[in-house]
Amino acid sequence: MAPHAPGPPSTVPLVPPVHARKLTKVPYVELADGRVQGVVSSGSAGERVYVSSVSAGSHALSCATNNNRPCGGLGGAPCKHIRALLDEARRHYGAERVAAYLRLDPDQAPEAALSALSGPVEPGPTGVVFTRFLRYLSYLELPGTTAPLPEMHWFPAGRAL
Amino acid sequence: MLPARLTELLDSAPPGVEEALELTDGLDAVLADGLARPGAQGTAALEDLAAATGSTPLAASVRAAVDAVGSGRPTGPAPAALAGARTALAGAVHDALLEQADTALGRPRDDLPESAASPAGGAGGADPALEGARSWLAELAVAGWRGIDRDLAAGADAALAPLLEDPSRRRLAVLIDGLGAELRAHCPLSGEADPPARRWSDLWARAVLLAQDASPAGPGAPAEEVSGRLLPLGADVHEHPTAFQVQVHAVLEPSGGDPARLVRAAASAPKVDVLTRESLWGLLAGHSVLLGALAGHHALEVAGMPLLHGGDLLWDDERARPGEPADRFAAARLHLEDALAPAVPPLERHPARIAEPVLLEGYAAKKKRSPAPGLDLDLDGTRLPVSLHRLPESSSLDLKAAAASGACIGLMRWDAGTGWSVQPLGVAAKKAPASQTHTADWAMGPTDPKYASALKKTDPLGTLRERAGRLLRK
Numbered sequence: 001m002a003p004h005a006p007g008p009p010s011t012v013p014l015v016p017p018v019h020a021r022k023l024t025k026v027p028y029v030e031l032a033d034g035r036v037q038g039v040v041s042s043g044s045a046g047e048r049v050y051v052s053s054v055s056a057g058s059h060a061l062s063c064a065t066n067n068n069r070p071c072g073g074l075g076g077a078p079c080k081h082i083r084a085l086l087d088e089a090r091r092h093y094g095a096e097r098v099a100a101y102l103r104l105d106p107d108q109a110p111e112a113a114l115s116a117l118s119g120p121v122e123p124g125p126t127g128v129v130f131t132r133f134l135r136y137l138s139y140l141e142l143p144g145t146t147a148p149l150p151e152m153h154w155f156p157a158g159r160a161l
Numbered sequence: 162m163l164p165a166r167l168t169e170l171l172d173s174a175p176p177g178v179e180e181a182l183e184l185t186d187g188l189d190a191v192l193a194d195g196l197a198r199p200g201a202q203g204t205a206a207l208e209d210l211a212a213a214t215g216s217t218p219l220a221a222s223v224r225a226a227v228d229a230v231g232s233g234r235p236t237g238p239a240p241a242a243l244a245g246a247r248t249a250l251a252g253a254v255h256d257a258l259l260e261q262a263d264t265a266l267g268r269p270r271d272d273l274p275e276s277a278a279s280p281a282g283g284a285g286g287a288d289p290a291l292e293g294a295r296s297w298l299a300e301l302a303v304a305g306w307r308g309i310d311r312d313l314a315a316g317a318d319a320a321l322a323p324l325l326e327d328p329s330r331r332r333l334a335v336l337i338d339g340l341g342a343e344l345r346a347h348c349p350l351s352g353e354a355d356p357p358a359r360r361w362s363d364l365w366a367r368a369v370l371l372a373q374d375a376s377p378a379g380p381g382a383p384a385e386e387v388s389g390r391l392l393p394l395g396a397d398v399h400e401h402p403t404a405f406q407v408q409v410h411a412v413l414e415p416s417g418g419d420p421a422r423l424v425r426a427a428a429s430a431p432k433v434d435v436l437t438r439e440s441l442w443g444l445l446a447g448h449s450v451l452l453g454a455l456a457g458h459h460a461l462e463v464a465g466m467p468l469l470h471g472g473d474l475l476w477d478d479e480r481a482r483p484g485e486p487a488d489r490f491a492a493a494r495l496h497l498e499d500a501l502a503p504a505v506p507p508l509e510r511h512p513a514r515i516a517e518p519v520l521l522e523g524y525a526a527k528k529k530r531s532p533a534p535g536l537d538l539d540l541d542g543t544r545l546p547v548s549l550h551r552l553p554e555s556s557s558l559d560l561k562a563a564a565a566s567g568a569c570i571g572l573m574r575w576d577a578g579t580g581w582s583v584q585p586l587g588v589a590a591k592k593a594p595a596s597q598t599h600t601a602d603w604a605m606g607p608t609d610p611k612y613a614s615a616l617k618k619t620d621p622l623g624t625l626r627e628r629a630g631r632l633l634r635k
Contacts, residue, residue: 005358006358007357008357010360010513011360011513013339015346018402021435023619134633135318138325138633139325139403140432140629142325144431145429146429147331147379149427151335156548157398159553
């Protein structure tokens with residue numbers, strides 16, 4: 001058994017905070033399943049959305065509509081949807097966290113490394129990400145409660161010092 | 162609180178606390194490496210746990226669990242028995258600390274009626290919604306915090322699916338979602354990193370108990386319905402990526418002339434991670450009578466409001482109406498010395514739940530640099546640390562406001578390793594006591610113009626609800 005340390009005080013939450021941002025262009029972004037992935041509103045058609053992703057390590061790029069039609073703008077460089085996704089990911093999590101998650105060159109400044117990012121085009125997990133977006137939205141449809149949730153004492157609302 | 166009593170509180174931990182924490186630390190070390198491989202030291206820690214609970218009603222099940230882990234069968238009833246033993250120890254620590262705090266505060270406390278001391282338990286049958294949670298929690302324990310990979314961490318989502326639908330299982334759902342988010346953010350742990358063993362074991366043990374069929378759904382039957390004047394003292398704000406809760410601490414002056422009592426009223430809502438800071442309070446817009454009293458600093462008249470045995474009102478805006486303007490510090494001065502504090506329901510007893518309202522005045526706020534940046538309230542030479550990680554971003558109560566304060570309404574908190582601290586709910590400026598800052602000043606919208614205009618411009622909640630309306634009901 002490894003030497004044991006009980007760790008930090010048990011009521012300090014351990015998920016780094018995310019930042020407020022405008023959601024009209026990119027309603028959903030996450031660092032999950034080894035990718036920066038999310039949903040980007042179409043510039044032209046109001047109903048249409050694109051599901052875009054960048055893989056950690058390989059930096060493989062994918063972008064398609066939620067009906068799995070590939071994005072026409074995606075070549076060897078990120079299309080405008082992936083650009084928008086990365087911009088919002090940067091606002092949401094901070095450039096450092098995004099660059100570290102994607103395993104970009106640590107010798108380069110995170111902002112610069114993200115701007116210079118390119119990679120091979122590969123089919124992405126469009127359906128999975130879109131389903132996760134719907135699941136995310138469904139939280140806002142769940143009713144609230146006034147029954148006490150004592151477990152929330154482990155999750156005090158705080159601020160970065 | 163009198164400085165002499167505070168000194169006493171800060172100087173000495175109640176007898177037995179250290180020994181009880183050593184036992185839970187031993188179990189937590191086993192949970193860090195996984196029940197599948199306790200090793201010699203872990204086996205010894207589990208034997209200590211069995212010995213410590215040997216004269217309690219848990220004796221037989223803990224003994225069986227320790228034997229099962231020892232022989233490589235750490236599933237079945239073993240996780241629940243270990244979680245139960247850990248909860249019993251944490252409960253004992255809680256009781257000792259709360260008694261110590263009550264003594265220091267001179268606070269009278271209600272007894273739990275016999276009928277509420279042992280909760281009736283679930284309706285009897287197995288609830289299939291709990292099965293997924295139980296098996297995920299058992300898998301976590303078998304793998305250990307060091308052995309959790311990305312897929313196992315992501316298993317929280319599947320365990321959650323049936324729970325989210327059922328508001329009576331909200332406690333378990335927010336807990337699993339909160340733990341799952343932390344595991345996803347940190348697992349697999351990188352090489353040498355130590356897991357936050359005490360925290361994750363706390364959350365795990367609580368979840369395991371809430372996932373038992375015997376765990377009652379919902380908050381249980383109210384003890385009574387109460388009427389009278391409610392004077393809010395302050396709001397304790399809780400948040401994780403998918404949940405937001407405001408717990409209002411208040412004094413109830415019952416209409417029959419009975420002595421004043423300390424009560425709480427909670428309101429919570431599911432949320433998503435990007436809703437934070439200025440966009441949080443909008444989630445609770447359905448409780449405008451309660452929130453209005455917080456933002457507007459007035460009392461509430463309640464009539465027939467259900468009250469649980471643990472001192473929690475089951476808030477219903479329909480049973481409340483706005484009352485006269487009420488200064489929180491005046492209410493605290495008038496009542497905090499004598500108001501009757503509620504009993505703590507058996508399964509909620511844990512040091513992390515201790516949140517005793519307290520009024521502190523006549524101190525000097527002193528910033529400190531070491532061992533970490535912090536703030537102490539110096540009361541006649543006794544220094545009470547301020548719990549800075551509990552100053553919510555959804556308010557103007559920041560380090561600056563706390564450091565410039567001369568009076569504070571707060572909650573006494575305790576955490577293993579750091580001991581007692583105070584969590585400010587509201588402060589009055591030292592130089593201008595009429596200038597107050599409270600955690601719920603933004604309850605009806607940010608009072609800071611910068612955040613008010615940001616909220617107007619981005620309206621994240623409105624944007625996401627509009628999306629949800631279009632995409633989820635196609």
